[in-house]
Amino acid sequence: MHHRHTLAAVAAGILLTAGIGATIPAGATNTPSPRSSHQATALVVNARWGGHATFDRLVIDVRGAMPPVTVHQVGALRYDGSGHKVPLAGKRFLEIRFSPAAAHDNAGKSVYQGPRLVKIHLPALKGVALTGDFEGVVTIGAAFDTTPVYTSFRLHSPERFVVDIAHPVGCRA
Numbered sequence: 001m002h003h004r005h006t007l008a009a010v011a012a013g014i015l016l017t018a019g020i021g022a023t024i025p026a027g028a029t030n031t032p033s034p035r036s037s038h039q040a041t042a043l044v045v046n047a048r049w050g051g052h053a054t055f056d057r058l059v060i061d062v063r064g065a066m067p068p069v070t071v072h073q074v075g076a077l078r079y080d081g082s083g084h085k086v087p088l089a090g091k092r093f094l095e096i097r098f099s100p101a102a103a104h105d106n107a108g109k110s111v112y113q114g115p116r117l118v119k120i121h122l123p124a125l126k127g128v129a130l131t132g133d134f135e136g137v138v139t140i141g142a143a144f145d146t147t148p149v150y151t152s153f154r155l156h157s158p159e160r161f162v163v164d165i166a167h168p169v170g171c172r173a
Contacts (some may be wrong), residue, residue: 004093042101043068044138044157047114047128055164056125058142060096062159063111067101069161071152077141080132087126089119090143094150095131096163098140103133112138124148 001099036153046061074095077086110133117129124144142148143172149166 005033012126041136042098043111044101044103044133044140045082045099045111047130047140047172049120049122049125049128051122051125054169055087055166056122057095058125058163058165060098060140060161062098062101062161064159066154066156066159067163068155069152070097071095071150072097073147074141077129077143078130080134080137080139085132086117086129086131086141088117088129088141088143090126090145092144092147094142094144094148094163096140096142096152096161097137097162099137101136101138103130124165136165157165 001096007071018033043063043084044060045063047058048061049056049058051057053054072095074093077088078084079086079092079094104110112130112133114130115128117127119127124146126145127143128139130139130145142165152161152163154161
């Protein structure tokens, strides 16, 4: 008996769903109006850095909710999509990957205000590059002369992803 009631409930749910779907006009689209339009994907909008007494800091600013972020040491930095090597001086590299994220708005216009490729003269951090804004993934690369010893964390209000790279005490930029 219980099985019949469950089957009847499932059938009623299917019919109700089909009936609701049938009331939407064929030409209707699911395009939000300009008033309700919003960017659901996090936007990577800037990268900045600074030198401190015992560490260099790289800060990446994000508009919207912070997406999942991974940081990996890689042998070389490559541009996403093309695979071409990033011409950034350094012997060791970190790849910082935000996904899902974009560095452009819904119209395709860039919202990223940070450097595309820049040499930096800090004790540890030697360069930063935007290496990708491709298929829902934004990638930023950082260059170093030695293997970086780093910690990473998130800060909120506004959203930021931070990478602190240790260097010997007393070094100043």
